[in-house]
Amino acid sequence: MRLTRFFLPVLKESPADAHIVSHRLMLRAGMVKQNGAGIYTWLPLGLRVLKKIEQIVREEQARAGAIELLMPTIQSADLWRESGRYDAYGKEMLRISDRHDRDMLYGPTNEEMVTDVFRTYVKSYKQLPLNLYHIQWKFRDEVRPRFGVMRGREFLMKDGYSFDIDADAARQSYYRMFCAYLNTFSRMGIKAVPMRADTGPIGGDLSHEFIILAATGESAVYCDSDLVDMPPPGSDFDFWADLEPEFNRRTALYAATEEMHDAERFERDTPEARRLSARGIEVGHIFYFGDKYSRPMNASVTGPDGREAFVEMGSYGIGVSRLLGAIIEANHDDKGVIWPTSVAPFEAAVVNLRHDDADVSAACEAAYQGLLRAGVDVLYDDTAERPGAKLSTMELIGVPYLIVIGPKGLKQGTVEFKTRSGGVTVELAPEVAIERTIEALRG
C-alpha cells in the first residue's frame, strides 16, 4: 500500500476526551473515530487490525472444530420471551420496534437465536458435538461507556455455542474452547490468564474469564504468577483427546477475578513470592450452562438409547474489538503502538526520506516491490512529508519493521533497518534489509 493512496488521518495532538493510552493512540493513529458514546467508526488502519484479529480467531476456532455462521444483529423479541430473558435482561438491551410495532432488539448476545437454529435442524446425537460461532456486532446499552473501544456500546464479538448430548461431552467441548482460547490469544502476542469467573446473567456453573494483565485494567485480579508464563497448548495440540487432565493442569494454580476472589485460599494455595495481584482486562469469557436455554426453548436430540434429551450447551465469547485496546494497553511506549506482528496493520514499511530524489525513490520502489513479492503486508511512505514526521508517524502506528531509505545512506550503499519493538537499528545493503525483514516476519 502506498501511503499517498491510503487514508491515514493521524493526529499530532491528543483529543481531550481520550484519557487512557490505548484510546488516545487509536485516535491519534487514525484507527477509529468516535461517533457517540461508545460508538465508533473503524477507519482503514483500525479495520486492518480488526480483520487480522478476526482471522486469527477463525483459524483457531477451526482448529478446535467450531463452525462459522452469521446470525443477524436485529432479533425478534419472541425468542427472548421463550427463554425468559426478554424481561430478565435489563435496560442494557436496546429494544426497538419495527413499522408494524413488533418488538425487536439489537442483539447483546445470541444464545436464543443459535438455539433456534439448532432445534430447527439437529435432531440426533449423531450430529453432535456441534460448535457454532459467529463474529458479529453486538450492542449493549452500557450505563457508562468508557475506555474507547474497550468498553463501547457497539462492539464486535466472536460468540460461539456448543451443543452436546450430555454433561460429560459438554465439559469436553468447554475444555476444547478453553485450550483454543489460550492458543488464540497467544498468537496475538498477549498473555491471557484464565481465571475462575462469575457466571453473571448468562448463568451456569462453570466459567472462566481470560484476562490480560495491564495497569489500566478494569478489575482487580489475583493469580499465581507461574500461570502468566505458562505456554499455550500449541498448534499441534490434539483437541480430540480427553482434555480433562490438560484442563485440570492449567486450572490447578490459583487465579480468580475480584468477584470470585477468596483471599484465604489464595494465601493457603500460593507461596507469597508468586502471589500476583494486578489489574486485568477481560478479553474472553467462556461458560458451561447445561440446559438453561435448551429446556425452555425445547432444543432436544434423540440419544443412542432412543430417548430424547435436552441438549447441553456452553457459550464462548471473545471481545474482538476490545482486543484492539487491550493489545495496545499491553504493547506501547511513549511514541505510540508497538504491534505484535501477527495483528499489525502493516507488517513492514518502506520509508522514503527524499521522495524527489530519483535514486532514493528507485531504491524504495525496489524494496517495496521486493517485499510485496514476498507476500509481506507492506506500507510504502512515498509522501512529501519531512523525515521526522514520517518516522514519528511510523512509530505512532506501530509498524513492526521499517526500511528507511535516504540519500546519505544510499551513497554508502546502505539503508536503515529498524525494529519497532526496540533494539535493532542497523545499516544494511538494500537487498539484505529486504531479506532481513522477510526473515523476521516469516522466520
Added chain:
RNA sequence: CGGGGCGUAGCGCAGUCUGGUAGCGCAUCUGGUUUGGGACCAGAGGGUCGCGUGUUCGAAUCACGCCGCCCCGACCA
C-alpha cells in the same frame, strides 16, 4: 443511575466572572526557500460560539429549559 465537569474553526485551547458583534497554536490552501527525527518566510480560506426560549439598545458572555460528551462511583464481552 447518583456526584462532578465540559461544549467557541478539523484538533488543542483563550475569551464568559465584569454584555459591545470572536481570537491563538497546530492542521488546511497558494507561492517561495527547505529536506536523515514532527521546517521557515509571505499570503489566504475556514465559526449557526451545542440547541431553544427569555432578559437587554446589544448575548459566546446573564437566566431558564433541553441535547451531547467526558470524569469518579455502583454494573458488563
